[in-house]
Amino acid sequence: MNVETPTAPKFYNTLGRSLESFTPLSAGKVGIYTCGPTVYGDPHIGNLRAFVFEDVLVRAMRYLGYAVTQVMNITDVDDKTIREAKAAGLGLDEYTQPYIDSFLADLDTLHVARADEYPRATRHIAEMIAMIEQLIERGHAYLVDDGSVYFRIASDEDYGRLSGFQLDEAQQGERVASDEYEKEDVRDFVLWKAAKPGEPTWDSPWGAGRPGWHIECSAMSMKYLGESFDIHCGGVDNIFPHHENEIAQSESATGKPFAHTWLHAEHLIVDGEKMSKSLGNQYTLSELIEQGISPRILRYFYLSVNYRQKLNYTAYAVESAAGALRRVDQMRFRLDHTQEEGAPSPKLAAAAKQLRAEFRAGLADDLNLSECLAALFGFVKVVNVEIEHLRLGEGDLWKVRQVLSEVDTVFGVLDPEAWEQETEPSSIADDEVEELISQRREARSNRDFAEADRLRGVLEGHGIVLEDTAQATRWKRG
RNA sequence: GGCGACGUAGCCAAGUGGUAAGGCAAGGGUCUGCAAAAUCCUCAUUCGUCGGUUCGAUUCCGACCGUCGCCUCCA
Numbered sequence: 001m002n003v004e005t006p007t008a009p010k011f012y013n014t015l016g017r018s019l020e021s022f023t024p025l026s027a028g029k030v031g032i033y034t035c036g037p038t039v040y041g042d043p044h045i046g047n048l049r050a051f052v053f054e055d056v057l058v059r060a061m062r063y064l065g066y067a068v069t070q071v072m073n074i075t076d077v078d079d080k081t082i083r084e085a086k087a088a089g090l091g092l093d094e095y096t097q098p099y100i101d102s103f104l105a106d107l108d109t110l111h112v113a114r115a116d117e118y119p120r121a122t123r124h125i126a127e128m129i130a131m132i133e134q135l136i137e138r139g140h141a142y143l144v145d146d147g148s149v150y151f152r153i154a155s156d157e158d159y160g161r162l163s164g165f166q167l168d169e170a171q172q173g174e175r176v177a178s179d180e181y182e183k184e185d186v187r188d189f190v191l192w193k194a195a196k197p198g199e200p201t202w203d204s205p206w207g208a209g210r211p212g213w214h215i216e217c218s219a220m221s222m223k224y225l226g227e228s229f230d231i232h233c234g235g236v237d238n239i240f241p242h243h244e245n246e247i248a249q250s251e252s253a254t255g256k257p258f259a260h261t262w263l264h265a266e267h268l269i270v271d272g273e274k275m276s277k278s279l280g281n282q283y284t285l286s287e288l289i290e291q292g293i294s295p296r297i298l299r300y301f302y303l304s305v306n307y308r309q310k311l312n313y314t315a316y317a318v319e320s321a322a323g324a325l326r327r328v329d330q331m332r333f334r335l336d337h338t339q340e341e342g343a344p345s346p347k348l349a350a351a352a353k354q355l356r357a358e359f360r361a362g363l364a365d366d367l368n369l370s371e372c373l374a375a376l377f378g379f380v381k382v383v384n385v386e387i388e389h390l391r392l393g394e395g396d397l398w399k400v401r402q403v404l405s406e407v408d409t410v411f412g413v414l415d416p417e418a419w420e421q422e423t424e425p426s427s428i429a430d431d432e433v434e435e436l437i438s439q440r441r442e443a444r445s446n447r448d449f450a451e452a453d454r455l456r457g458v459l460e461g462h463g464i465v466l467e468d469t470a471q472a473t474r475w476k477r478g
Numbered sequence: 479g480g481c482g483a484c485g486u487a488g489c490c491a492a493g494u495g496g497u498a499a500g501g502c503a504a505g506g507g508u509c510u511g512c513a514a515a516a517u518c519c520u521c522a523u524u525c526g527u528c529g530g531u532u533c534g535a536u537u538c539c540g541a542c543c544g545u546c547g548c549c550u551c552c553a
Contacts (some may be wrong), residue, residue: 017482035553050553078551116542165549189550213551235553236483242551265553266483267546274546304501305491310484310546317490320502324490327501330515362492370492374500381517388516388532389507449511456513467514474515 007064009364011231012308014239014262015162019366022261024230029067031225032058033259035217035234035242036072036118037101040080043106044282045298045313046268046275050235052299053265053307053367055112057233059410060363063150070115071224077122078213082199092122106285109295111412111419119220121211125202127210129218129468131253132191132204139250144182147194147207153187156248163240163260175373189245191215214245221259222250232259236266268311283313295420297322300413303369324373329416331380334387335400337474344393351382352403359407376407426477437466437473 006028012200013020024030034054037043043051058070075081076096085095100120107114121128132149135141140155153159160166178380188316192215195201195208204211227250234243243262250258288298301321305311357373362371383400386392408414436455443451456466465478 021509035551038551047553053553075551080551163548167481187550233553237548238550240481240550245550267553269546272545283537308483309491312490314489316502320490323503324501334515368492374492377500384516444511447511453512465514467516468510469515470509 004080007360007364009064009335010366011263013431014243015259017164017437020261022230025228025260028065030061030069030231031229032068032070032231032233033217033221033229034070034072034115034232035238036074036286037099037103038075038078038080039096039103040084041099042102042284042286044275044284045288046282047235048285049268049302050233050265051107051112052110052302054108054233055107055315055365055403055412056303056307056369056410057231057263058115059113059412060367063410064150064360064363065408069225071117071119071221072115073217073220074103074118074120075213075216076100076120077200077210079432086198104317107286110299111295113412119224121216121220124216124220124223125204125211127170127202127223128215129192129202131215131219131222134253135191135249138252140249141191142184143206143456146182147192147209148182148397149192149206150183150188151191151245151252152184152248153189153248154185159248160244162247163244165240165244189241190216191249214242214249217242218246218250218258221246222254227254227258229257229259231261231263233263233265236264239264250274263307265307268313270313272312272314293318296416297325298414300325303411303413304373306370307367324377325413328376328380328414330415331383331387332404332414333474333476335383335397337469337472338387338392338395338397339392339471340392340394341390342393344396344399345386345391347382348392348396348399350384351379352399355379355403355407357377359410363410372407372410376411379403383434386418397470426462428459428464433459433462433464433475437475440466441473466470 006419009022010019011022012018032054034051036051037047054070054072058068061068077092081092081096085092088095104114104118110454132141135151136143136149139152141149141151143149190207190212191354192204192206194206195210200210201208221232232243232246239262247258269275270283272278273279273281275282283299285295289295297318301313301318302311302323304324355378358375358378359372360370362375365371386396394459404414440455443455458465459475463477464475466473466475
């Protein structure tokens with residue numbers, strides 16, 4: 001499918017804030033590090049937006065012809081996991097494991113393709129310690145009396161180039177935690193936290209303690225992708241301080257450029273407002289499913305807005321997404337009830353070619369899925385017209401399904417059968433449906449429309465939708 | 479206060495220095511016994527406001543108004 005050289009995409013790189021032509025460090029290969037979850041609760045639909053974006057990015061790069069290695073970290077040690085584990089009276093691993101499982105289950109539910117690696121912070125303490133030692137050696141970090149180690153921001157001349165924040169004296173002193181008074185400079189951030197009573201700890205050259213937050217992503221991304229790699233993504237809230245600090249510590253440790261391209265997904269908001277615990281609108285996937293919103297519709301909804309744009313989750317918007325998806329489903333349904341006859345349709349061939357070209361161009365344009373979807377709908381229209389006029393010829397059904405399945409390697413939403421049963425358990429068997437339809441056909445041929453409509457009503461009661469065509473009556477569960 | 483993003487039809491949403499993709503919804507026509515589905519047509523002389531640059535701006539620049547995000551552990 002992609003035997004030719006990859007199509008080079010353009011990406012809006014947060015580092016430099018401009019649209020850049022993407023060139024991988026190693027021809028044809030792309031290493032992508034995606035910031036994963038902190039496992040102290042179920043992810044909400046905002047978290048999931050970012051993960052779906054990352055999924056589409058990886059799928060798109062593969063579609064464009066690159067061999068992708070995706071790594072997603074799992075933060076299983078930080079203030080929150082420690083606090084919650086303690087509150088639950090559980091060990092850290094014992095506490096986080098169910099959330100790791102449910103996180104992966106949510107990804108599966110949304111058809112997010114698995115990353116190549118899901119490194120856990122607690123399993124990479126040695127790598128982090130090695131990096132911290134290197135930073136101390138090079139004069140970029142220092143040990144304080146209580147056994148904590150801090151990164152020395154003053155030693156990093158270009159600190160702040162990702163976020164654009166120039167932290168100066170005016171902003172200092174605002175948020176100095178009481179236990180961090182030993183820092184040389186309030187801007188410095190912690191690499192290693194000295195042990196505190198009741199917290200999980202690991203041995204280190206500086207005594208017992210645990211890693212700071214940022215160091216895990218530096219250590220783990222480099223372990224799996226190399227000291228320099230292609231793409232690093234996450235939510236916009238990670239730009240500062242997390243990603244800024246990752247760059248500082250990574251480049252200070254190795255003297256080499258860290259990630260080349262930084263992509264950040266904007267936030268999802270709900271009814272125009274930021275999600276927050278107090279508003280009670282931090283919906284989880286299972287809550288949505290309970291509300292009757294299928295994961296497939298949610299995935300389509302995520303796809304419908306550019307990742308750099310805030311996504312406003314509203315009931316109306318989700319309905320609208322469902323309507324759009326219905327249009328594609330309906331076309332597939334009609335396709336399944338269409339016969340091929342005669343020569344292949346030239347219009348169809350042209351439309352398929354156009355879809356491929358526009359789809360590829362849209363993906364390459366900073367993942368412009370709106371353009372990709374517009375191309376898809378353009379294709380749907382042509383297919384519908386060709387079906388309407390009975391112009392599908394030899395091999396055309398295969399052609400349509402083939403191109404749809406190609407673009408769906410990126411979208412991942414177009415094939416209803418690939419998703420879990422979305423319809424209610426059926427209250428009527430196929431042969432019963434067929435029997436009633438045949439009775440109705442009989443009634444119609446006798447022009448007994450009252451009886452025909454009664455039978456249709458019976459079927460509707462079972463959730464069966466009929467569509468009469470000149471050739472036959474087709475039906476579906478809907 | 480610092481940094482940044484955004485404001486396009488009823489709703490969602492692309493986009494370009496040369497006169498506005500696509501989807502949902504809505505209205506009308508075709509098809510149908512009636513539906514459903516499909517299809518055809520209609521639906522922004524206009525892209526927050528005011529200026530500037532330009533032959534020409536929604537697209538570039540400036541100001542203003544409005545919405546929002548980040549500013550040390552939130553995707």
